[in-house]
Amino acid sequence: MATLKELRDERLRKLDDLKKLGVNAYPAESARTHTCREVAEQFESLEGQTVKVVGRLIGTRKFGKLAFLVLRDMSGQVQLFLKADTIEPLNAPLSQLGMDELNLLDPGDFVEAEGVVIRTQTGEVSVDVRKFRLLTKSLRPMPTEQEGFRDKEERFRRRYVDMNVNRDVRERFVRRSKFWQATRKFLDDHGFYEVNVPVLEHTTGGADATPFVTHMDALDQDFYLRISHELPLKRLLGAGFEKVYDVGPRFRNENYTDEHLPEHIAMEWYWAYANWQDGMKFMEEMYRYVLSETFGTLQFDIQGKQVDMGKEWEVWDYATVIRDHYGIDVHNTSIEEVSTKLAENKLEVEKTDSIPRGIDKLWKHIRKDVVGPVWLVNTPKFISPLAKSSVDNPDVVQRFQAVIVGSELCNGFSELNDPIDQYNRFIEQQQMRDGGDDEAMMLDIDFVEMLEYGMPPACGLGYSERVFWMFEGVTAREGVPFPQLRSDIDEVTKSLYPNVKL
Template sequence: MASRLEEILKEREKKVETLKLMGVELYPARSEKQAENQIVVDNFEKYDGKEMILAGRIMAWREHGKLIFGQIQDQSGRIQLFIRADGMGPTDKEKQTLGFEDLELLDIGDIIQAGGQIVKTRTGEVSLQVSAIKLLAKSRLPLPDKWAGIENPDEAFRKRYLDLLMDSEKMRRFERKAKFWEVTRSFLKNKGFIEVETPVLESVTGGADAKPFVTHMNAIDQDFFLRISTELYQKRLIGAGYEKIYTIGPNFRNEGMDDEHLPEYYQCEWYWAYADYRDNMELVKELFRYIAKEVYGKTKFVSRGMEYDLAHEWAEIDYVEIIKEKLGIDIFKSTDEEMLAAVKKSGVVLTGAINRSRLIDNCWKIIRKTIAGPAYLINEPKFMSPLAKSKPENPELTERFHVIIAGSELGNGYTELNDPEDQRARFEEQQAQREAGDEEAQMLDTDFVEMLEYGMPPTSGWGHSERLFWFLEDISGREGVLFPPLRVKK
């Protein structure tokens, strides 16, 4: 016995064959669309009585004898179709329009072009009173249930086109994401920054503690890495004489995937010559507030169950002191065993190479989860910040800061290290950790050190990823990108 789906597919194929015999193009190249559906609905007074051609996908279709009520959906939204048998002509092969008697060949999911007059029905709904319909794309497969949508989350990500089609709020989310980056660019432009391009493929990767993806370039028979940061190339441009530059683009980290981390994600990173980390702290705060107001029209948010207001004063949290206060750990004096015990007590499971820096970082992460913010984390130790300048009054600490919101780090900046001798020494220390098994430790980049030997001005840099957008939306990373990575379905 055939399943209901099999019956639907057979019915649709019969309609396809009938349309072909009638000479109706199933997928014509030419179409016409004079306005977005939602604009017409929202501005009825402007369009009342006008003849319009609209287009979209059929999302509802109800036949009542000589009347049909339908809905078509475009990117902006839906509009009702009001179709009367006596208001339409016969099917016209030359014009490729369907008469009322042949509308039964249409299905929910078909994309059509509809012409007619903008009216309001007796119930007050803005509608297109249709006089002509042209098929633009025939849907061979039925859409998911309009109420349940795609119930399996992985299937929704895999068939994101259906997920978005059936859920207009998700469509709006990604429009907000586009605006998120748009206002970021406009903010930086107004501050005098210019956007630059840096390589995605790097022979030596750096700028962050992360495990890179490796690939091979056949043209020169050499391995390359997908970038984990744009930092070292942007600093080369600062050395060249640019003073305010930024990049927005994809970074890649070959690590775990969870609600806050994806192997591929978008990052904004900028460098500002003749500025220090305190200057950047103020600029970052101004940007975050600007994004919140321009994209969402507010500064108060709830993320991961934590409330925060970006308009409030941003507290400063001392890295060394907060770990001492909350865990009784002195990161300069406590033993590795004491730190390991504190980490294990919190339930954290450590994987990969375990060294002092990783232990300290995990001590901090235990505390970070409880901080709603907005706050700055400052005074990170030198041995954990290989690219940051030391504080003049305490060389063991650096002029570095992180922004903490809803228990997470949403960006990181510092006064850049520009002393070539100090930079080489820190790179060599990182390289030693890497050779000891720490795949996230940074590589020795001798070309970058050589640039510093020519001289790079005092500079401050900052980077934040699209995680900020995920938090403002209060969604996971997979929900925040259009096409998250998935295992191939077998």
């Protein structure tokens, strides 16, 4: 079997031959009248008409004065039928090839074909090509579907190959696009404005996470990459917006897991004059819409568990759940009692653990077995520093979390807008941070100042693309097009580019 270098050298020879003929193998202009799928599916109306199709060659067969090529674009594929007596000859200035130059083509090349829609004697819908142009000469062979492209490391490093060979992977990212389109449309249709807020922040907050740090030369100051969209969006409520959201990347300097990536896409919305109960009703409707638009169903088999997103959601009280499972009163406990329960359940006990951290670990131990959909409500205040306290019980906050198949798939609050209360909670978080908890929130005094000018009562919620990953049934790194990997260059590439320091 020929090596990659030998195959590449052969394609370079063909490229050189094309150049000698005066053919530009990488022209800027191309045209298309129909997709491959349209030609195949609309044969009855297109038969006998002239069309232009473009795409990548995935197969070539030549029999003397006849040739059959298979062309694929994003929509599908169609057969190209070439005959020596009807195809136009070489026209190098137009990058147009004739029958004699077909031997300079390879699977993987991009071409443009103009011809008449016909059905061949074998019944295959085809384009009887009259003009044939080269659009891109490929230098590396694409693995065939028969050969497969299954090595996970290779797939992640060369996702562009992965999506060509494993087309189900590419279709996944079509659905991912539909997921965010549907998210935006639902919010837009309900009167929300999308406002993009900064990625670089002096002080970052809105979540318990360790931030990435960078330096801005123009200001000679360190900045954080945002861990949340929350605080800038709530500043917009103070600025007079009543319904606002943002969709974009956020960054959390944590390890990879099946549900978490250091960089991922997330959405947060904020709705003035609404409370947490309004938010729960709104999100049940939003989930149904977004999932229907993305997947065409509300019935899912996730990790072997049957999930019906069309049914009525259950509502669980946080303190009741913890008491029933562990016998702990979350509002009257000690770090010793919490640590004991962590140890009894074979959960890690760290030196930096506090009561909030320990209680949260105990809840997540319960959460892993939840099927859902469930709303978890009445979270203790010490776990939720940005949420408004309950009128009925000042020890809990007006927070709601969607729990589905063991994962938290959104997080919403009646937003805290009392500047004194917010300042005091920031102080508590800062003390935790000063005590070694790198994930505790920073004191954002500018946000407190905004609250002193006044922010209306509001509900806010965020979800990330983990929602998509869950219902798609993939891990986090499978669920993004280009996951971060440790930098590495393979030996073949190093040998092909000896003058480049890699």
